[in-house]
Every structure is written in C-alpha cells, then in structure tokens.
Amino acid sequence: MTAHPRDALKAWFLGPQAENAELLERLVVESLRDHVFWRRNYHPEDGVAIREIDKRQEGYEEAVGALTQGLMGLLAELKRDVPFFSGRYKGHMIGEQTLASQIGYFATMLYNPNNIALEISPVTTRLELEVAEQLARMIGYDPARHWGHLTSGGTIANFEALWLARGVRYLPVAAAGAAADLGLGLWVRLPTGGTAPLAELPLWELLNITNEMALDLWDRLWQSAPRADVRQALANHSLAAIGYQEYSRRLALDYGDPLPAGVVLVAATAHYSWEKIARALGIGSNQLLHVPVDGRFRMDPDALWDQVRGLAHRRQPILALVSVCGSTEESAVDRLDQVLQVRARAETDLGTTFHLHSDACYGGYAAAVLRRADGTRRSAVEIRELAGGDWPSDDWAQAIGALSQADSVTVDPHKMGYVPYAAGAILVRDGRARHLVATDPPYLSPVDRAETGTEQFLGRYILEGSKPGASAASVWLSHKVIPPDERGYGYLVERTVAGARRLHAALTAADLSPFRVITLPLPDINIVCYLLCHPSLTTLGAVNEFNERVYARLSLARSDQAPEYIVTRTRLRSPAYDGAIGPILDSLGVASLEEWKTSGTDGLVVLRSTVMDPFLAAESPASDHIGGLLGALRRAGAAALAPEEGFTRRS
Numbered sequence: 001m002t003a004h005p006r007d008a009l010k011a012w013f014l015g016p017q018a019e020n021a022e023l024l025e026r027l028v029v030e031s032l033r034d035h036v037f038w039r040r041n042y043h044p045e046d047g048v049a050i051r052e053i054d055k056r057q058e059g060y061e062e063a064v065g066a067l068t069q070g071l072m073g074l075l076a077e078l079k080r081d082v083p084f085f086s087g088r089y090k091g092h093m094i095g096e097q098t099l100a101s102q103i104g105y106f107a108t109m110l111y112n113p114n115n116i117a118l119e120i121s122p123v124t125t126r127l128e129l130e131v132a133e134q135l136a137r138m139i140g141y142d143p144a145r146h147w148g149h150l151t152s153g154g155t156i157a158n159f160e161a162l163w164l165a166r167g168v169r170y171l172p173v174a175a176a177g178a179a180a181d182l183g184l185g186l187w188v189r190l191p192t193g194g195t196a197p198l199a200e201l202p203l204w205e206l207l208n209i210t211n212e213m214a215l216d217l218w219d220r221l222w223q224s225a226p227r228a229d230v231r232q233a234l235a236n237h238s239l240a241a242i243g244y245q246e247y248s249r250r251l252a253l254d255y256g257d258p259l260p261a262g263v264v265l266v267a268a269t270a271h272y273s274w275e276k277i278a279r280a281l282g283i284g285s286n287q288l289l290h291v292p293v294d295g296r297f298r299m300d301p302d303a304l305w306d307q308v309r310g311l312a313h314r315r316q317p318i319l320a321l322v323s324v325c326g327s328t329e330e331s332a333v334d335r336l337d338q339v340l341q342v343r344a345r346a347e348t349d350l351g352t353t354f355h356l357h358s359d360a361c362y363g364g365y366a367a368a369v370l371r372r373a374d375g376t377r378r379s380a381v382e383i384r385e386l387a388g389g390d391w392p393s394d395d396w397a398q399a400i401g402a403l404s405q406a407d408s409v410t411v412d413p414h415k416m417g418y419v420p421y422a423a424g425a426i427l428v429r430d431g432r433a434r435h436l437v438a439t440d441p442p443y444l445s446p447v448d449r450a451e452t453g454t455e456q457f458l459g460r461y462i463l464e465g466s467k468p469g470a471s472a473a474s475v476w477l478s479h480k481v482i483p484p485d486e487r488g489y490g491y492l493v494e495r496t497v498a499g500a501r502r503l504h505a506a507l508t509a510a511d512l513s514p515f516r517v518i519t520l521p522l523p524d525i526n527i528v529c530y531l532l533c534h535p536s537l538t539t540l541g542a543v544n545e546f547n548e549r550v551y552a553r554l555s556l557a558r559s560d561q562a563p564e565y566i567v568t569r570t571r572l573r574s575p576a577y578d579g580a581i582g583p584i585l586d587s588l589g590v591a592s593l594e595e596w597k598t599s600g601t602d603g604l605v606v607l608r609s610t611v612m613d614p615f616l617a618a619e620s621p622a623s624d625h626i627g628g629l630l631g632a633l634r635r636a637g638a639a640a641l642a643p644e645e646g647f648t649r650r651s
C-alpha cells in the first residue's frame, strides 16, 4: 500500500457540498466528448441524417423547446428528492454514490449495452463477470470454483439463490429417476459418511445429500450417457420441468412416502422480501420458519439446532437456511461460523443437510475489512492494532470470514458499495449449480460453446432478461478506484462503523431531558437504533405513538416541512425479537415481556439511523452532525408531545 486511504477518501465522492464538482464535470464532459468522437468516426462515409438546415425547422425548434423546458421542470422537481449525500441524512441504507460509479454509469449509459448476452454487450458482460470475481475474492470464495453475476438488486439475487438451492436439493431425486430410465447404476456419498446406491435410497435420504455430492452426481450423469438422453431423462424427473403440483403427487406415488412440505429456515431478522420469494417460488410463505435471535439480534445457534432437530425428527426437508450478514433493521451479523457448526452437526448426528445461504445484501462489503490487497486475510487483532480501537472483535471476524463457507452469498453494490441503483449480486460457491437453472432461447443461443463462450451468455443462467451494462461498468470502475479490500471498501466500511459507534455512544450518554434516549445494543456494522421516552408515557402504545410522531418530524413523510435531520423507524415485533427485547423493555419500564408478547403487530417502534456518511467520524468534521441530530431529536420530541398535536399520552 502506498498512500493512506484517509486522503484518497476525499477524492472518492462528489462531497456533501459538491466540493469535487470540477472533477466530476471534467470527467462527464470527457466521457461525452469521447462518445461523440466514437460516433463521428464510425463510418463517417454514411453521411449525416440530421442536417444543420433541419435544425432551423419549426418542428425541430419546438421539440428542442419541449426537451429543454421539460428538463428544467424535472430538475426543479428533483430538488424535492432525498439528500442522501448530506450528513443530515441518517435514514435508510443508502448514502452518497462514489464518483467512479457515477462516471462509469454515465459514460456507459451513452452506449447502452445489454448484459443479457455477449453479442449486445461485448465489453460490459466481461466487466460484470470481473466484478463478480472481485466480490467472490472479497468474501473468500475460490475464484476457480465460484460463479456469480450482478442483478437488479437484493430481492432478485436472493430469489436466484433460493431458486438454485431448491434445484440442488431436489437434484438427487431427479438424478435417481433419470439414472433408472437410462439404466445407470450411480452411487452417492451420504452426509453421515459412507456411500449407497442411488436407486436404493428412500426419499428422505435423497433430499439430504450435500450440495457438493449432488453436483458431483450431476456431473457423473452427464458423463455416463449421451447428452440428449440425459436432458430428456432429467426433464422427466425434475421439479423445474414438472412443477410442484404434479411433482408432489408423483413423489408420493413413486416413493409411497408423502414427506411434509420442505421448509426454508430464515433468521428472524430476515428481510421481508424472503416472504415474497417463498411465495413466488411456490414454496409458500407458511413454509418460511423464523429462527429466533439472541440479545444482539443475531440468529441464535442453539435455537437453530433445536429447530433442525425437530424438523429431522418429523422428516421435514430443509430446502435452505438463510443467515443474515448485516440485518436490514440493525446491521446485525449472524455468527455464520456457529451456524456452519450446527449444519455440520446436523449432517453427522441427524443425517440431515441443507443449502446454507448468507443474505449479505447489506453487510457483504464488510468482508473487505478482512481482505489484504494480495487476497490474504487480516486478523481482527491486526486490524484493531492498526486502527487503535476495540473493533472488530474476534467473533465478528470469524463470522464475516465464514462467508467463504456459505453455499451462496448475496451482496448489493447499491447498498454499501455506494453505487447507483440497480446493482445487486449473487455469488455461488460451487458454480456448477448454475447449470441447474439454465435455459436456452432460440434467438440468443450461442452457435458453438467453445468458440462463443457460453459461460459469458448470462441470459442463459439468470432470472432477469435485459439488464444494464452501465450498472456493471459502474461497479467495475468503483472497484478500480476503491478496491474491495483494506485499501478501499474495507476502509470505507471501517469509517462508517466508527461513525455509528460514535453516534451510539453520544445517544447513550445524551441528556435530552425531559426526554430519555434508550439505545439498542451496539450495532455489528453501522445501523444505530434507539427510541425516545418521556415520564408521561406509561404504556407501550403511548411510547410507540410518540416515537412515530418524532419520526414523522424527522422524515420526508410530511410534505409540509423540511426536516432538520432525516431518520427512519421500524417496529420490533414478537415473537421474532423475543430474544432481544428483554433489556430494552427493562430500560423503558412501561411494559412487561408478557405485555410485549401480546402486543401483536404493534411491537415496539424504534428510530433507526443508518450511518453511511464516511465523514461522521472525521477528526475535525465540518459540521457536528451528531450534536445536530441530538438537538433535532429533542426539538422533535417536544413538538411531538405538544397538546395541540392531540397527543394521548396513555393510549
């Protein structure tokens, strides 16, 4: 490493007051001029389609007028948009975008490549695969085995992860049927050790083959018979071809063993999109089972073990387990290392296994903290010594380091990668899994696998169709300037963690009398949750209503105000948060655990501030946004309590 990233950070963003405006303008103009140059030199002999004389026609001038006027209107409207760039924005998981990503997007947008296929994105498909490889290295995947690509966001990336996971889980069933049709005798290794002939396995055991063994089986099947025959045999037996309705009927008939419906275990903190995904995949949201969290909002490994054991005893297949790295509400990082231990124990002791996915859509870039430029891993002690603080803990480093062992990981560049929407990413540890969802369209089929590089024909393996090459270029250029390791994103994440810890300490110590601030535990990354309380508020309902009002004053929810600071809020509900709520209720002192449990959907309203501002923990910040937020909270509290608001304190 040469220069310290501390100085480079100042060149990474446009800046809250557009301090780097000249730089951005120069690069925008450069990109535009270069594009114009490209067009003018592309077959100049073709001649012009729009002549100077055409530009003097009334219709032309009217169209230019409409464009200019329309743009002015749009620019005026956009001033009512959300000031994500400002230190006053402490709301959702979005901050400023990196200059590199903005320029990368702008420059490429002029070319408008479509990353569905190489023939309409010869440059940016390559960039997309490079980016996926960089992210895979960041989390510690073996670049030779992994596969990954960008998506429009976390929801789609997670959808694909579960789509693949389910494909792998049911693969041995399809392989057993296909092998029987083809007259092949295949053997498979069981999670408990030992091997068995595929044809003799009962349904329960077929659904509990490890991912690696299932994919080996896949390879062997293709090697054992002509491709067309294998394709047909698999289509006769795969869930993807047959669909749930017929498939369940067939399994019951073929195996005489109608197993209960397969479930997906998710951390109680999982993003709500998992419910959408379970519904869309036909798994059903009733099959989504929540694993309780501990006092730090992390999946409780003991509770997980109990759940897995219970399911194994009922012989209920687990399609996948979704652990979270950076929960949406609190940025909690599950102890993935311990979750992996639970799975290993389930395999040996219970003969049950499942796909392990980490939803690191928010927290994935935290893995850059652990990564050196040469790809090796830094230890927590080393990081603490260098930064001179008590963060990160050894446990944190182990949990983040364990991402390399998850079967799939989703990471959103459009969250902590600070790039424009839409940019999510899915990474799969064993890239062979992608073949399970491959589809070939007639009009985009590559002529020859070896010559055209099918592997770069993304549309074949992904859920989405047309997709912006500009997004890939945007992430690629951002990674070029801010590498996904300790020199770049690692430093950026560290800064935001420092900012969040400073904010947490200030809120915990704040004297906002007559109000009291109750902080939730120190976050694992950079989302700080807290609530305000006042002696006159004596019920959970009253505290909730009051905090809703504080939030309304510090958000863009009300159109009649320009809030001093912007925060967001969420609701912690029972039973998902039962494991974490005790100490918070104790500090609050208005409701018992039992009352909370019966509060139903009301739960507890907490204010939530995502700290993506890299300057909040600066040595001498231009503005004291921590003091500013505290003052704004006190004023919002006083206004929220005012009688003219019709506030009912004992509601």
Ligand SMILES: Cc1ncc(COP(=O)(O)O)c(C=O)c1O
Binding pocket: 093, 152, 153, 154, 155, 156, 158, 271, 273, 324, 326, 327, 328, 359, 360, 361, 362, 412, 424
């Ligand atoms: C942990 C987590 N997973 C998934 C998502 C969904 O991401 P997206 O909004 O990009 O679809 C979010 C969004 O906040 C999230 O926090």
